[in-house]
Amino acid sequence: MEISDEQRMEMSVAERHCLPPPSSHGNGDADVEADVEEEHLWPTKDGPLPIFLKFENVEYRVKMTLKNPLTAARVAFTSQARVDQGSSCKHILKGIAGSVDPGEILALMGPSGSGKTTLLKILGGRLSGGIKGQITYNDTPYSPSLKRRIGFVTQDDVLFPQLTVEETLVFAAFLRLPARMSKQQKRDRVDAIIAELNLERCRHTKIGGAFVRGVSGGERKRTSIGYEILVDPSLLLLDEPTSGLDSTSASKLILVLQRLARSRRAIITTIHQPSSRMFHMFDKLLLISDGHAIYHGKARDCMPHFASLGFAPEIPMNPAEFLLDLATGNLDDITVPEALQGSPDPQQEFFRSQVIRHLQLKYRQSAAAAAGSNRTREPSEQLRLAVRARNGHRGGGIGWLQQFAVLSRRTFRERAPDYLDKMRLAQAVGVALLLGLLWWRSKAGDEAQLRDQVGLIFYICIFWTSSSLFGSVYVFPFEKLYLVKERQAGMYSLSAYYASSTLCDAVPHVVYPVLFTAVLYFMAGLRRTPACFSLTLLATLLVVFTSQGTGELLGAAILSVKRAGVMASLVLMLFLLTGGYYVQHIPAFIRWLKYVSFMHYGFNLLLKAQYHGHLAYDCGGRGGCRPLQSSPSFDTVDLDGSMREVWILLAMALAYRLLAYFCLLKRISRTPL
Numbered sequence: 001m002e003i004s005d006e007q008r009m010e011m012s013v014a015e016r017h018c019l020p021p022p023s024s025h026g027n028g029d030a031d032v033e034a035d036v037e038e039e040h041l042w043p044t045k046d047g048p049l050p051i052f053l054k055f056e057n058v059e060y061r062v063k064m065t066l067k068n069p070l071t072a073a074r075v076a077f078t079s080q081a082r083v084d085q086g087s088s089c090k091h092i093l094k095g096i097a098g099s100v101d102p103g104e105i106l107a108l109m110g111p112s113g114s115g116k117t118t119l120l121k122i123l124g125g126r127l128s129g130g131i132k133g134q135i136t137y138n139d140t141p142y143s144p145s146l147k148r149r150i151g152f153v154t155q156d157d158v159l160f161p162q163l164t165v166e167e168t169l170v171f172a173a174f175l176r177l178p179a180r181m182s183k184q185q186k187r188d189r190v191d192a193i194i195a196e197l198n199l200e201r202c203r204h205t206k207i208g209g210a211f212v213r214g215v216s217g218g219e220r221k222r223t224s225i226g227y228e229i230l231v232d233p234s235l236l237l238l239d240e241p242t243s244g245l246d247s248t249s250a251s252k253l254i255l256v257l258q259r260l261a262r263s264r265r266a267i268i269t270t271i272h273q274p275s276s277r278m279f280h281m282f283d284k285l286l287l288i289s290d291g292h293a294i295y296h297g298k299a300r301d302c303m304p305h306f307a308s309l310g311f312a313p314e315i316p317m318n319p320a321e322f323l324l325d326l327a328t329g330n331l332d333d334i335t336v337p338e339a340l341q342g343s344p345d346p347q348q349e350f351f352r353s354q355v356i357r358h359l360q361l362k363y364r365q366s367a368a369a370a371a372g373s374n375r376t377r378e379p380s381e382q383l384r385l386a387v388r389a390r391n392g393h394r395g396g397g398i399g400w401l402q403q404f405a406v407l408s409r410r411t412f413r414e415r416a417p418d419y420l421d422k423m424r425l426a427q428a429v430g431v432a433l434l435l436g437l438l439w440w441r442s443k444a445g446d447e448a449q450l451r452d453q454v455g456l457i458f459y460i461c462i463f464w465t466s467s468s469l470f471g472s473v474y475v476f477p478f479e480k481l482y483l484v485k486e487r488q489a490g491m492y493s494l495s496a497y498y499a500s501s502t503l504c505d506a507v508p509h510v511v512y513p514v515l516f517t518a519v520l521y522f523m524a525g526l527r528r529t530p531a532c533f534s535l536t537l538l539a540t541l542l543v544v545f546t547s548q549g550t551g552e553l554l555g556a557a558i559l560s561v562k563r564a565g566v567m568a569s570l571v572l573m574l575f576l577l578t579g580g581y582y583v584q585h586i587p588a589f590i591r592w593l594k595y596v597s598f599m600h601y602g603f604n605l606l607l608k609a610q611y612h613g614h615l616a617y618d619c620g621g622r623g624g625c626r627p628l629q630s631s632p633s634f635d636t637v638d639l640d641g642s643m644r645e646v647w648i649l650l651a652m653a654l655a656y657r658l659l660a661y662f663c664l665l666k667r668i669s670r671t672p673l
Helices: 005-016 028-041 069-079 116-123 144-149 165-176 183-196 217-229 247-262 299-308 319-328 349-373 389-393 400-419 422-438 447-472 480-488 494-506 508-523 530-558 561-577 598-610 644-670
Strands: 053-065 082-084 087-100 105-109 131-137 150-153 235-239 266-270 284-289 292-298
Touching: 053 116, 087 116, 087 266, 087 284, 105 116, 105 247, 105 319, 116 131, 116 235, 116 266, 144 150, 150 217, 165 183, 165 217, 165 400, 183 217, 217 235, 217 247, 235 247, 247 266, 284 299, 284 319, 284 349, 292 299, 292 319, 292 349, 299 319, 319 349, 400 494, 422 447, 422 508, 447 508, 447 530, 447 561, 447 598, 480 494, 480 644, 494 508, 494 530, 494 644, 508 530, 530 561, 530 598, 530 644, 561 598, 598 644
Parallel strands: 087 292, 105 266, 105 284, 150 235, 235 266
Antiparallel strands: 053 087, 053 131, 082 087, 284 292
16 A cells, blocks of 8 residues: 555654654544554553643633622623623633643633633633634634543532542542552552652552641642542643642652653643742743733743843742743832833732733734744644544443442442441431330320320431431532542543442441341331331431431432421421421421321331231220221321322332432533532
8 A cells, every 4th residue: 555745744743752753533443443542551661641732712601690780880890891681791711722732831820810720621622612712622622522531620629528639549540540450550649650659658648638638738739649540641731739739849849740741741821929949940930910911931931031022030039930920910129011011000900901901912023923934834733643532432431340340349438437437326216215215115095195196206206307307418518529529530430329329328228227126126116017217217227228318319310418407407497397297287288298208108107017907905994995097197198008009109219319310411411520
């Protein structure tokens, strides 16, 4: 087969960058061979396959709905945004351009609110809608197949606090690395990353959090980086990685990034105000002010560039501090160019805005001159390897059952301290003992004694409904950030996560009710027959599972800790009042409420488990023994009726969980990280 001159040139460029030669489009056999070749090359010993990132004229607008006209006018005035019928459109990025090549670190600098993080999210494919401009990865637009080639480290480390460093990386490796790799190969990959990021000393230490002691800030940040480089990404994006770290730890972290960049990775990081030493570690710099770029080029050339424009520090100054002063228009201890010397007082806001506009104008002029001179790449340099659509399926992810198994182990390991909490055990056993003493060997000989025993049964409903409802309503709000992060990385399907979470939470919701019932049942003198005990336990478990499903539904629909708790309290009060103990004869116009209350069905089922209509009671009364069904306590309950409540509770438990899953699917897809 003959090779054209253009293909020969592309092959020479590919060899120069350690890349396999490009395949011919439209040739099925060539595509298969390229896939096999990439399977062999990934993960590579020399680093990931490179990505050349280029972005031009990137603009981003965000719409803000403002119902208050005064607020809309104020926002429009302060942000120079256009207000149209109550909606404010804020222009965040205004024509940003830049590039980064493999082996380089590009630093995004600028004052707070300048658009650094927004640009980083756009480059990582984390934002959609309202974006204009051209962003190409090896001269190819972004596609979902690039997701596995881009690592994104957020400013806040989203890591499970109860897991150790090693466990965090091992579980991530099992979920993210290809199915063709064995478990031992994945563990070896984790060991290599721990060694590369110098995490050996803390590999068995918990990540920690607000209530759990754990690793230091620098170690936590390196763990977050390790979490992302597990899959050998070609492009690594970091949002304020040095935030909250001391100067020494921050410098060590940048050294780690330099080592990662040497393995053919392109790295982009936002950074606020680095030290002088850190600043000179960056290869490129993109300085942003009010959504505009005012410098893009080599970091070491920025000071001479601004000196040529007439801006130079009058005293020894950290380059980063000097650049941030320029980006905010603050020229204290900085020389003023002739074009601005006749301006008003430098302390006035108007003068600062003039400085920023002057810098923006000079940058546009220099960028236009550079674009017209020599920045056109030859066709042979348009490298396409890293973004072909089929690469999104490289290696193949693990199947649903494997995802479920890994997530179940991780979930149980993370929530084990809560499942095995001594206070939780003490609560279940302690309340059972207290109730057993209060209703010690209770009887149903007369109406008063029967009423007391019915009160105990209703309290069992209340206790397990509230315990299960509040135990599950906070699960998804607390894990929202972890779920959003891992879903955006494409680590697993939401159904696998939801199934594993529900199954793991079901374990304590079975163990503790069984202990509770075993302690209370015989102390309280309830009917000692195997059938009655078994049916009572079944009814209690059904109440627990339905309450758990209700809590999951509320948590998934709201995804806010505070609001979910308030809503759970309202639902509990509603179900409690319509359960059938406090009010048996509810007015007709509101009677439908009891038919949506699972406490109503759970209470009726517990009564049927304990009593039968033909049993006699109140034998010492004037009229002699009476059947239990004649008691006013059972006016609305047919004690000898069918056990349809079992099927109703099962249907409710299933329906609530299905609704919770779909609510979670809808809310998570709309929740930004």
